[in-house]
Amino acid sequence: MSGLGNSSIEAIEKIKARIRACDYLSVAQLFLKDNFLLTRPLKTTDIKPRLLGHWGTCHGINVAYANLKAFYAGDPNFSFVLGPGHGFPALQANIFLDKKLLEVDSQATLDEAGIAYICRHFSWPDGFPSHASPFTPGTITEGGELGYALANAYGVALGHPEKTIAVLIGDGELETATALASLNLRSLLTGSRNGKVLPILHLNGYKISAPSIYARKSERELNELIRGFGYEPVLIDGDEPENFQIALENADKNPFFILKTEKGATGPNRYQMSHQIPLKKVKEDKGELQTLEDWLVSYQFDQIMKNGLEEVSYE
Ligand SMILES: Cc1ncc(C[n+]2csc(CCOP(=O)(O)OP(=O)(O)O)c2C)c(N)n1
Numbered sequence: 001m002s003g004l005g006n007s008s009i010e011a012i013e014k015i016k017a018r019i020r021a022c023d024y025l026s027v028a029q030l031f032l033k034d035n036f037l038l039t040r041p042l043k044t045t046d047i048k049p050r051l052l053g054h055w056g057t058c059h060g061i062n063v064a065y066a067n068l069k070a071f072y073a074g075d076p077n078f079s080f081v082l083g084p085g086h087g088f089p090a091l092q093a094n095i096f097l098d099k100k101l102l103e104v105d106s107q108a109t110l111d112e113a114g115i116a117y118i119c120r121h122f123s124w125p126d127g128f129p130s131h132a133s134p135f136t137p138g139t140i141t142e143g144g145e146l147g148y149a150l151a152n153a154y155g156v157a158l159g160h161p162e163k164t165i166a167v168l169i170g171d172g173e174l175e176t177a178t179a180l181a182s183l184n185l186r187s188l189l190t191g192s193r194n195g196k197v198l199p200i201l202h203l204n205g206y207k208i209s210a211p212s213i214y215a216r217k218s219e220r221e222l223n224e225l226i227r228g229f230g231y232e233p234v235l236i237d238g239d240e241p242e243n244f245q246i247a248l249e250n251a252d253k254n255p256f257f258i259l260k261t262e263k264g265a266t267g268p269n270r271y272q273m274s275h276q277i278p279l280k281k282v283k284e285d286k287g288e289l290q291t292l293e294d295w296l297v298s299y300q301f302d303q304i305m306k307n308g309l310e311e312v313s314y315e
Pocket of ligand 1: 055086143145146147169170171172173174176202204206207212241263282
């Protein structure tokens with residue numbers, strides 16, 4: 001069992017700043033080929049010629065990653081398995097800040113040059129792909145196919161009682177036969193010889209542009225479904241770290257967390273409009289360009305740079 005300890009106000013502020021930093025870096029990777037720190041007003045020539053990637057799920061990933069990293073800081077037996085494969089800018093931002101990317105790529109330094117490098121080369125010829133790839137440290141399954149995250153997490157737990165594995169599952173992903181059937185693994189993998197799996201359903205409401213089945217269910221119906229598989233549902237409503245930390249601290253034997261954040265949260269358009277790239281006309285439309293600049297500025301990344309990127313690292 002871990003936790004934030006005595007300095008919890010500082011720790012909560014760090015989680016908030018970390019989420020802002022990762023949100024900023026996610027947007028910058030998707031859109032920018034120059035002017036990564038907004039040292040001058042944004043110009044159309046700063047925007048990548050081909051916008052490719054997924055924004056909608058990124059904020060939720062950043063919320064889960066930061067909260068788990070803070071809670072399990074320094075625990076070598078903790079791992080995080082990420083389901084929704086489309087939030088690669090978010091994953092890349094997190095492994096960049098924790099210097100995991102630096103271990104395999106000497107150009108991903110924790111400074112201005114490293115930021116320019118990861119942003120410019122995201123979804124770029126001979127650069128990083130728009131999805132997690134074998135190059136990404138820790139990748140198990142590649143290919144953009146939804147469904148395996150929960151089974152992979154139980155696989156890690158098998159025969160390793162010392163391990164704790166949190167796994168983020170998309171609400172669209174949980175509609176797949178693979179993910180849904182994997183809920184049965186809880187009954188197989190109990191007992192003292194296996195590790196602990198902490199499933200987190202990312203209930204952002206949409207799968208691409210349609211509402212997910214789980215978002216259409218009432219809270220009661222969803223809870224009963226989860227209880228039917230032997231878990232205790234724990235709702236984390238919104239992105240406030242305080243709620244997330246309390247949920248982790250109070251979790252009993254078989255928790256199943258439901259992280260409820262809006263699809264596209266913190267971005268300019270929400271829900272079904274935000275699965276991939278919002279502001280599709282940003283290169284031609286001055287209004288959209290201004291919206292992108294305002295969106296980037298809203299994360300106050302200049303403040304984070306002033307304090308130093310180490311301050312938002314859980315290395
Ligand atoms: C097995 C499989 N079926 C369908 C798809 C196509 N697909 C890509 S993204 C997506 C929706 C994912 O929704 P969700 O898991 O809720 O992720 P998020 O909303 O967080 O992006 C689907 C169905 C896929 N990648 N894999």
